[in-house]
Amino acid sequence: MNISRRRLLNSLTVALSAPAAAFAxxxxxxxxxxxxxxxxxxPFANAGEAVYxxxxxxxxxxxxxxxxxxxxxxxxxxxxxxxxxxxxxxVEDALSAFxxxxxDGVRIVLQGNSSAVAAALIDAINRHNERxxxxxxxxxxxxxxxxxxxNENCSFWHFRFDAHADMRMAALMQVIKGDKAxxxxxxxxxxxxxxxxxxxxxxxxxxxxxxxxxIVGDELHPMGRIKDFLPYASKIKASGAQAVITGNWGNDxxxxxxxxxxxxxxxxxxxxxxxxxxxxxxxxxxxxxxVVAVAEWMPNVPxxxxxxxxRAFLYxxxxxxxxxxQLRMQLMMQALAQxxxxxxxxxxxxxxxxxxxxxxxxxGQTGTMRAxxxxxxxPLVVGVMERQGTPGVTFDEEGSGYGFRVIRRISAAQAEQPxxxxxxxxx
Numbered sequence: 001m002n003i004s005r006r007r008l009l010n011s012l013t014v015a016l017s018a019p020a021a022a023f024a025x026x027x028x029x030x031x032x033x034x035x036x037x038x039x040x041x042x043p044f045a046n047a048g049e050a051v052y053x054x055x056x057x058x059x060x061x062x063x064x065x066x067x068x069x070x071x072x073x074x075x076x077x078x079x080x081x082x083x084x085x086x087x088x089x090x091v092e093d094a095l096s097a098f099x100x101x102x103x104d105g106v107r108i109v110l111q112g113n114s115s116a117v118a119a120a121l122i123d124a125i126n127r128h129n130e131r132x133x134x135x136x137x138x139x140x141x142x143x144x145x146x147x148x149x150x151n152e153n154c155s156f157w158h159f160r161f162d163a164h165a166d167m168r169m170a171a172l173m174q175v176i177k178g179d180k181a182x183x184x185x186x187x188x189x190x191x192x193x194x195x196x197x198x199x200x201x202x203x204x205x206x207x208x209x210x211x212x213x214x215i216v217g218d219e220l221h222p223m224g225r226i227k228d229f230l231p232y233a234s235k236i237k238a239s240g241a242q243a244v245i246t247g248n249w250g251n252d253x254x255x256x257x258x259x260x261x262x263x264x265x266x267x268x269x270x271x272x273x274x275x276x277x278x279x280x281x282x283x284x285x286x287x288x289x290x291v292v293a294v295a296e297w298m299p300n301v302p303x304x305x306x307x308x309x310x311r312a313f314l315y316x317x318x319x320x321x322x323x324x325x326q327l328r329m330q331l332m333m334q335a336l337a338q339x340x341x342x343x344x345x346x347x348x349x350x351x352x353x354x355x356x357x358x359x360x361x362x363x364g365q366t367g368t369m370r371a372x373x374x375x376x377x378x379p380l381v382v383g384v385m386e387r388q389g390t391p392g393v394t395f396d397e398e399g400s401g402y403g404f405r406v407i408r409r410i411s412a413a414q415a416e417q418p419x420x421x422x423x424x425x426x427x
Contacts, residue, residue: 112143320399
């Protein structure tokens with residue numbers, strides 16, 4: 001980090017933290033433990049560590065403002081404490097981690113990377129809460145976006161703070177509708193519940209929104225096992241596709257876009273996660289104007305509150321490789337702290353009852369939980385990759401020299417999708 005940037009971040013962070021230091025009451029009660037169950041080793045360890053940084057900062061920000069404000073009889077002002085459990089990105093390891101967290105006395109579970117893991121955790125938590133009503137657990141999901149989790153498989157104990165796959169695809173489709181030159185697309189995704197859902201919804205929405213577009217490739221690949229995506233990239237190039245639609249994340253996305261660059265593919269990528277975790281650096285100049293991503297927020301969202309929020313994160317995690325911010329995790333932690341304070345207890349039923357109606361605002365982004373299915377409703381943005389310094393791109397991603405210019409904003413009402421959830425609440 002150069003001197004001028006460091007001074008700027010130092011001065012800004014002092015200004016941002018001063019109100020908290022001046023008015024917050026330091027937490028004094030026993031900590032409220034949160035179990036983060038994530039792949040911290042294995043092929044998606046980089047994604048797991050990125051989650052940890054974001055959750056850690058969210059916990060620190062709650063604690064800096066006094067922690068969870070409970071009545072004196074419930075411990076008074078209590079700090080949150082984040083505890084790491086490594087699932088290696090595997091279902092069985094995640095379930096073992098869940099059992100270990102329960103044995104450690106943790107009653108709030110956080111997970112997101114992998115909808116297959118999330119589905120297994122929901123089932124395990126449902127069974128655990130029925131067997132042991134005095135040790136009930138709440139599950140906060142920040143990234144597992146298979147729509148089924150808040151539809152057919154919805155649970156009173158599960159709350160999703162990320163937009164699910166159908167919501168994200170609808171946002172991308174608003175941009176695809178305007179791409180009149182697009183005539184041929186290639187669909188590719190990870191072969192598990194989420195990847196399958198993305199491709200299924202891409203086919204459906206293309207049929208409704210762009211029936212003139214031909215799907216020239218449609219395939220799934222093993223998740224986290226492909227080391228060389230060049231054969232896939234070669235097929236994409238040979239198909240004549242002008243664009244790729246993918247929900248790939250982590251190394252499966254980074255390696256795919258690297259291979260596409262090496263194969264000389266010059267088409268667009270419409271992605272869920274192309275804005276970070278190595279993807280911009282992997283594709284480089286070839287992605288300028290061609291890589292499109294959707295998220296609840298991006299660093300180059302205009303506005304002073306958004307910019308101040310991002311600069312504060314850069315101060316906390318100054319290494320360029322760590323510059324991947326997920327605003328929804330801040331909203332999630334704010335909603336949890338507020339719901340516990342309103343419940344006046346850490347009891348799972350009481351807290352879940354408050355979370356059903358929770359709302360939170362961070363950096364100008366406001367979201368609310370929908371009680372019908374526990375799907376968080378919030379605005380989305382779509383951005384296109386550009387070189388840092390071009391109009392609308394003040395910040396790059398992970399020191400790559402490339403950032404995302406916001407080209408479309410989707411309101412919470414526009415992003416909202418219907419649900420088939422039949423919520424069963426405890427009597």
